[in-house]
Structures are given as structure tokens and as C-alpha cells.
Amino acid sequence: MPHISITDVTKAYAPRRRGGATVVAVDGVSLEVERGDVFGVIGYSGAGKSTLVRLINGLEPVTQGSIQIDGVDVTSLSGARLREVRQGIGMIFQRFNLLRSRTIRANVAYPLEVVGMPRDQRRARVDELLRFVGLEDKADAYPEQLSGGQQQRVGIARALAAEPAILLADEATSALDPETTDEVLDLLARVNRELGVTIVVITHEMDVIARIATKVAVMEQGRVVESGATYDVFTRPQTDTARCFVRTVVRALPDGDALVALREQHDGRLFTISFTDEGASEARVFGALARAGVDFHLVHGGVDDIQGRVYGLLTIAVRGDDAAVADAIASIGSGVTITEVTA
Numbered sequence: 001m002p003h004i005s006i007t008d009v010t011k012a013y014a015p016r017r018r019g020g021a022t023v024v025a026v027d028g029v030s031l032e033v034e035r036g037d038v039f040g041v042i043g044y045s046g047a048g049k050s051t052l053v054r055l056i057n058g059l060e061p062v063t064q065g066s067i068q069i070d071g072v073d074v075t076s077l078s079g080a081r082l083r084e085v086r087q088g089i090g091m092i093f094q095r096f097n098l099l100r101s102r103t104i105r106a107n108v109a110y111p112l113e114v115v116g117m118p119r120d121q122r123r124a125r126v127d128e129l130l131r132f133v134g135l136e137d138k139a140d141a142y143p144e145q146l147s148g149g150q151q152q153r154v155g156i157a158r159a160l161a162a163e164p165a166i167l168l169a170d171e172a173t174s175a176l177d178p179e180t181t182d183e184v185l186d187l188l189a190r191v192n193r194e195l196g197v198t199i200v201v202i203t204h205e206m207d208v209i210a211r212i213a214t215k216v217a218v219m220e221q222g223r224v225v226e227s228g229a230t231y232d233v234f235t236r237p238q239t240d241t242a243r244c245f246v247r248t249v250v251r252a253l254p255d256g257d258a259l260v261a262l263r264e265q266h267d268g269r270l271f272t273i274s275f276t277d278e279g280a281s282e283a284r285v286f287g288a289l290a291r292a293g294v295d296f297h298l299v300h301g302g303v304d305d306i307q308g309r310v311y312g313l314l315t316i317a318v319r320g321d322d323a324a325v326a327d328a329i330a331s332i333g334s335g336v337t338i339t340e341v342t343a
């Protein structure tokens with residue numbers, strides 16, 4: 001059974017003023033998140049990501065469709081039953097949302113106070129959480145004395161206080177610089193690996209997906225336009241939106257000015273070679289070209305690491321007889337896609 005099952009969910013907001021248009025923030029979305037997944041949802045601003053999060057944790061009712069958590073339809077729950085389900089879902093935010101007037105310890109303790117955990121037990125649990133996120137020495141500090149990355153680690157400790165099985169991270173690293181982003185993503189990966197927490201990561205940054213998410217859904221105008229294993233979406237994006245996001249991380253395809261410059265610098269034909277770890281490597285491509293007596297050199301691109309797996313996108317300039325080039329390409333075999341750059 002999926003951990004989170006979203007079936008044909010729509011969320012429409014009534015017009016803000018009379019005569020205004022209804023906003024369909026989430027439009028017929030279906031997704032399945034398995035237990036232990038780190039599931040990424042990516043989209044531009046306004047795509048409906050935050051709304052989807054609010055629907056998953058029951059902060060807002062759906063207009064249509066159903067959301068099941070562990071097989072329980074949460075869209076039909078209210079009162080104590082809904083609160084119980086929500087306790088099993090932790091949440092972290094872009095702006096951390098810590099209470100400024102409380103110490104770090106008191107921030108992490110807050111959700112435990114709310115559920116009435118006795119003081120001694122609370123203290124032990126908070127110590128354990130602060131150790132887990134590596135901030136035991138900051139227990140008595142106040143949020144403003146901490147860096148952004150440290151504050152988000154406090155946010156994670158607080159979100160884990162009630163031992164949730166699910167953690168929702170809404171743009172959790174968007175306010176952080178690249179180095180602290182890494183620190184927070186590493187911590188989230190540990191939360192998933194060591195505590196077995198299912199994580200849903202909402203982001204507009206594809207490198208966050210590449211680093212942490214095992215699966216990804218691409219949202220656009222309230223709809224999921226593409227979803228699958230992160231590696232597959234990176235190596236074989238099917239929609240323009242996914243391709244645009246992929247390009248922000250895999251900057252290996254020359255376009256625009258870069259392509260004009262390449263054409264000026266190299267006579268001969270340009271080919272793009274893409275290869276995954278499921279097939280041949282660049283060495284086989286280069287070997288085949290050399291054996292066919294084709295003169296070639298690498299002019300653009302590189303090899304990326306997506307979820308610890310190799311993905312290469314290389315552009316080569318080739319000079320030689322068309323038949324020899326065709327023969328060389330034909331001899332390379334599967335696992336490599338070679339496309340002539342014609343633009």
C-alpha cells in the first residue's frame with residue numbers, strides 16, 4: 001500500500017472579489033508516494049506545490065478527489081481523528097518559522113508541550129533531537145543567534161519531535177546559500193535513511209531534486225505533467241517544463257550564444273552524445289569514431305552525477321567522410337544516443 005496516495009485531487013479557490021475568476025490551484029493530481037521515498041515535487045511559482053502540501057497535511061479541504069495516508073482517507077476526517085493523522089506528519093518551511101522569543105530547546109519542545117508530554121520525558125526527547133541534528137551546544141541560544149542552516153536544522157528537530165512517519169519540506173532550502181543547502185539536504189537524507197521517514201520535498205530548484213529525491217513529479221498550472229524516477233526524468237525528460245528544469249542542472253547542451261560560438265570555432269558537423277549508466281560509456285563512442293578513421297574532438301559538455309548515477313551529455317565536432325561517420329555511429333550500439341546538432 002502506498003504511504004501517501006493522492007487520487008484525482010482538485011483544489012479550487014473561490015474568486016477573491018465578485019466577478020473574479022475561480023483559481024484552480026491543483027487540478028486533477030494523482031500521485032503515489034511509497035513508504036521510505038524521498039519524493040520531489042518541482043514547479044515554477046504558482047504551479048500549485050504549496051497548495052498540494054496543505055492538502056496532504058489536511059490544513060485545507062480538497063474540492064474533489066481523495067488523499068489516503070496509510071490507506072486512511074484523510075479528506076473525510078475532522079476533529080480528533082484529523083489531528084491524530086496530522087501529528088504523524090512533520091513540516092518544515094522556507095522561513096523556518098521558529099518562535100523568536102523561545103530558546104532552541106523550547107522551540108523543539110513546543111510540539112511536545114502541545115500534546116502534554118511530561119517535562120522530564122520532554123527534556124530527554126529534545127536532547128536526543130538536538131543531538132541528532134548536531135545542535136546540542138545551541139540548546140540555550142535564541143533563533144536569531146543561529147545561521148540560516150542551523151535554524152533549519154532546528155526546524156527539522158521540531159518537525160521530528162512527535163516522531164512523524166512523513167515529513168513535508170516546503171522550499172526548505174530556498175532561503176539558504178549553496179553550502180548550507182547541502183548541510184540541510186544531507187540532514188534530510190539522514191532523516192530518511194536512519195529514521196525511515198518518508199519525505200516529500202517541494203522545490204523550484206532542480207539541483208535539490210538531483211541531490212535528494214529518488215522520485216520526482218513536475219507540476220505546471222496545477223497539474224502533474226511528468227513524473228517518475230529522478231534519474232529517468234533527468235535523462236529522458238518528456239515535457240518542455242521538465243527539460244527546462246533539467247537544463248538548470250545539466251548545463252551540457254549548447255544553445256543560443258554557446259552554439260553560435262561553437263559553430264564559429266569548428267568546421268565540420270556537431271553531434272551530441274548522451275549516455276546513461278545503463279549502456280555504453282563515452283570511451284566506446286570515442287573508440288568507434290577513432291577506429292572508423294573519423295577526426296573528432298570534444299567541444300562541449302560533461303558528465304553529471306544524478307542520485308549517485310552517471311549521466312553524460314557531450315558535444316563533439318566531427319570532420320570526415322559522411323559514410324565513415326555513419327558507419328562509426330552505427331557500430332556504437334545501444335545505451336548511447338547520438339544526435340546531430342542541426343540548429
Ligand SMILES: Nc1ncnc2c1ncn2[C@@H]1O[C@H](COP(=O)(O)OP(=O)(O)OP(=O)(O)O)[C@@H](O)[C@H]1O
Pocket residue numbers: 013014023024025043044045046047048049050051052
Ligand atoms: N488561499 C488562496 N486563495 C486564492 N488563491 C490561492 C490561494 N492559495 C493559492 N492560490 C493560488 O493558487 C495557485 C497556486 O499557488 P501555490 O502557492 O500552491 O503555488 P506554488 O507552486 O507553491 O508557488 P509558490 O512557490 O510561489 O508558492 C496560485 O495561482 C495562487 O495564487
